[in-house]
Amino acid sequence: MTKPAPAVHRDLAWALKQQAARVGTTTPAVRGADWRLATVSIVNSDGTLEVQEAPGITIRRLASYTTPLVGDVIVISQSSSGNWLACGRTAASGTAWTPITLASGWAPNASYYTPAYRLWGDGTASLCGLAFMTGTLTSGTVAATLPAAARPASQVRAAAQVATGYFGVVTLFPNGDVTVGDFNTTLPTTGPKYLELDAFGHYRLA
Template structure:
């Protein structure tokens, strides 16, 4: 038995509505802006990255991106994609405190009751920054410039050497400060002193911009 004209028109209308719905769901100009979570699979040097097969441009606040980051991405009605930034996770690659590696001749903490020497990479006002804390003891008192760490990972290295002022061994007649330098190669170098000689130094409150 053949369908009636009314039934045929009804089926055609339903098919057209479903087709329009699918087209709207896949077209940002119809759907409007939207956001979703995605996993980073590649990071480029031009400010873009790939997440779940989609190329997105990072917001300035999303610093030190890494493959494996779970990020929030958003699409405009014109089809452009932006990466808002990393979402929190149980083992975020950046932002977590990491023990500062030390070369032979240095120990941390320098004495009981003081903090372990650590560093972390954070975002500060749209710029990647390294914060440090803890104390480091010198097995032999420093009286000259001495490297205290091996090279830190690339994400913790500044673009140029940064001069730092650290607290150090002090006495009633000498200031408790010593000059230091974080090189662009990621090595912390301490300039020892003879008044008094540097037996330990503090990293509490120290930071430098990448």
């Protein structure tokens, strides 16, 4: 038994409406632009990247999103034509002072800030604090290690006091090493030696 014509028309209209709704939810040109959070999985040599939530899709990034790193939680946006854009990382953990790892034999000086780093949105970072050790300090000694996010792409140097009346250079290396060396004269073998990080008020990351 066939349905009356009006009922058939209603069923057809309902089916077409459902199909249009499904297409609309999956087609950017229909639903318009949108944005979402994503986690960076690959950083390509040309500065583009891929995210875990959309494997295989190459995403360009804004110029303000500097030094992208695998693991960054970022905001991505898709245009109505289907193109993706990485707007930048979220700031949940990137704006606070975070302690750095000191090498064995070094300790924070309680009268000063604890050695720490802070990242900025303009592609720079800052260090602060004072650490010390007692005894013989050899030029080139690694006194601390920077985390990946705070490491410069090239070496960064700053003059600093390394003992009372003695001066040298603190160097930040791309592998994260923070060394003390290039002393102006031979250091005494006794007494405190310092890792002075306030000299790095701002330094370039990339």
